[in-house]
Structure formats: C-alpha cells, structure tokens
Amino acid sequence: MITVTDLCDYVWCPHLVYLKKVRRIKVPPTPAMVRGTVLHKVREDREARERIVLTNALEESTPFSEIQSIIYSNGYQCAKNAVLKFRPRLEKAGIDPIELMSFLKQELKLESIVRAARIKRAMAATDVRTAIDIVLPDQRAEEMIEDGPLGLRGRIDKIDERRSGPVPVDYKTGAYHDEPTPGQQVQLAAYALLLERQRGRPVPFGIIEYTAIDRQVPVLIDDEHKEYVLALLDEVKRIVEQREEPKEVEIKKEKCGACHYREHCTYPCGF
Structure with missing residues (x-):
C-alpha cells in the first residue's frame, strides 16, 4: 500500500x-523531526479536549480572563503530558525537555489569548454553545x-x-x-x-x-x-x-x- x-x-x-x-x-529522526512530533502531539491533544472543556465550563457571564485561563490550562496539561511521553526521544535527539516546555508555555499563553478573544467575541453575538461551534467546529x-x-x-x-x-x-x-x-x-x-x-x-x-x-x-x-x-x-x-x-x-x-x-x-x- x-x-x-x-x-x-x-x-x-x-x-x-x-x-x-x-x-x-x-535513518534516525533528526532533532527537527522529533521536535515537530512533540509539537504536533500537543496540538492534536489540545484540540481534541478543548471543545469539551469549554462546553462544560463556559457560561454567558464567563469573563475573558477566565476563558483564557481555561484554554491555557488545557494546553499546558497537554504539553506537559507530551513532553513527558517523548522525553527519552527528546534527550536522545539532544533537545532539552525543560527548554522545550518553556517554549511551549510561552506559545500556549499567546495562543490562549487569541483563542479566548475569538470565543468572547462570538459569545457577544450568540449563545455559548453556538459561539464554541463557530470558533471550534x-x-x-x-x-x-x-x-x-x-x-x-x-x-x-x-x-x-x-x-x-x-x-x-x-x-x-x-x-x-x-x-x-x-x-x-x-x-x-x-x-x-x-x-x-x-x-x-x-x-x-x-x-x-x-x-x-x-x-x-x-x-x-x-x-x-x-x-x-x-x-x-x-x-x-x-x-x-x-x-x-x-x-x-x-x-x-x-x-x-x-x-x-x-x-x-x-x-x-x-x-
């Protein structure tokens, strides 16, 4: 096949x-390939959980700061799990797991702000469930x-x-x-x-x-x-x-x- x-x-x-x-x-995977695998895993796991987490947590009155915190916490947990899972491969490729986790935290923080803003903007025009459907199909x-x-x-x-x-x-x-x-x-x-x-x-x-x-x-x-x-x-x-x-x-x-x-x-x- x-x-x-x-x-x-x-x-x-x-x-x-x-x-x-x-x-x-x-051939052995390059450091860039190993790093890409971890980043890919973080994104995949985060998006698989995010819709469920937000649906269960959000209300019409939920402020932007809380939405951002929920999104970041979900992403952080997914990143932590992925780095722990791939730690042996990261170290074998010469990648410091702590440095990668620090990078991921910064990226997830910025992304959580952007994604929270999109959801809050959608919530201003419709109900919570529809807003989540629009932003996270x-x-x-x-x-x-x-x-x-x-x-x-x-x-x-x-x-x-x-x-x-x-x-x-x-x-x-x-x-x-x-x-x-x-x-x-x-x-x-x-x-x-x-x-x-x-x-x-x-x-x-x-x-x-x-x-x-x-x-x-x-x-x-x-x-x-x-x-x-x-x-x-x-x-x-x-x-x-x-x-x-x-x-x-x-x-x-x-x-x-x-x-x-x-x-x-x-x-x-x-x-």
Whole structure:
C-alpha cells in the first residue's frame, strides 16, 4: 500500500522513494523531526479536549480572563503530558525537555489569548454553545483513511466536519508559506481524493494550519490536482513494484544538502 507520505517524498525527490520503499533504508529522526512530533502531539491533544472543556465550563457571564485561563490550562496539561511521553526521544535527539516546555508555555499563553478573544467575541453575538461551534467546529483528529482499490492510504491530522462537507487539515510546525509548497499541495489533494471516495462528497479545498503562529491557510483543490495525485501514485507504484531505481533525479544543493538520506544516495550530490 502506498502512503500519502510516499507521494510527498516523490515530489521532493523520486530517489527518496526508492531508498525508503525498495531498499528499506531507515535513518534516525533528526532533532527537527522529533521536535515537530512533540509539537504536533500537543496540538492534536489540545484540540481534541478543548471543545469539551469549554462546553462544560463556559457560561454567558464567563469573563475573558477566565476563558483564557481555561484554554491555557488545557494546553499546558497537554504539553506537559507530551513532553513527558517523548522525553527519552527528546534527550536522545539532544533537545532539552525543560527548554522545550518553556517554549511551549510561552506559545500556549499567546495562543490562549487569541483563542479566548475569538470565543468572547462570538459569545457577544450568540449563545455559548453556538459561539464554541463557530470558533471550534466539530472535528475528527488523526484519522487514517485507506482505499484498497486505489492502493493509497493517508493519516489526516484533522478533519473539520462542516455543513458543506469534510475539510482535511494538515498541521505544519515549520516555516510559514503564503502559498502551499508542491508537496503540501499534493498532500492535501491526496487527502481530498481519499475523503471524496470514502464519503461520496466533493472536497474542493483543504487547510494548512501553521501551529507556531496559529494561522490557517485555505488551499483550493481542483480536478487537475487530483489527477496529478493519481499520476504520482502510478509512478510511485512503478518504482516499488518493479524495484526500479529512478534514472533522472534533479540535484539541487538546498535539497540534497538538507536530505537526511544523502549518505545512502547513489547520486553524486557532492555534499
């Protein structure tokens, strides 16, 4: 079964698919990858609990300061649990858990202020439950979708369940981009394709959520994007099934220099 990650790997470098899927080479996660895993876990757990916590705690008269405190406390507990869970991996990667926790506390404090302001503003116009629905729409976190006939599966960070249909959301802990990168576009288009085939409803857009700045970027997904995903899927299947090493690989300093598989690469990258 091919994964959405495999498609993104192919967009980055076709040879990466060959190294990972055919030669089965495994490399230790980089510090950035470990850090990203923890940040991703904090966001996932926080959002899974936040709607329930606020629904149970808020009243029409709840002041802004209390809303902010509730949101921060929930996020802090999720961060504490995640750092404790991943502490061995963090230390192995050379990341100080205490420093990471300090960073998370600052980020969560800023985010709690922004999120509390959104909820309080919505509460001024409607009832508490509706305000929570507006700011924190019903969602499903970390859902694996597998399509046997297509031969593709993917784990979606979050699915916003809207009246118009499901919207795939992908968390990003790295640098912000005004426009989606080619890999990000493929990732969301692949999720949209899987959701459409599963639900029988069109999925015309997805969302990239940059966790460091709590910002969402909508990404349009049309038929051309989905057709491109299918073409990529065929190429990845060919490499894996025929165990065929890609013949033409574009060598770029910024890509090859940052690739953690470069020591295993058969191409003369020069790094």
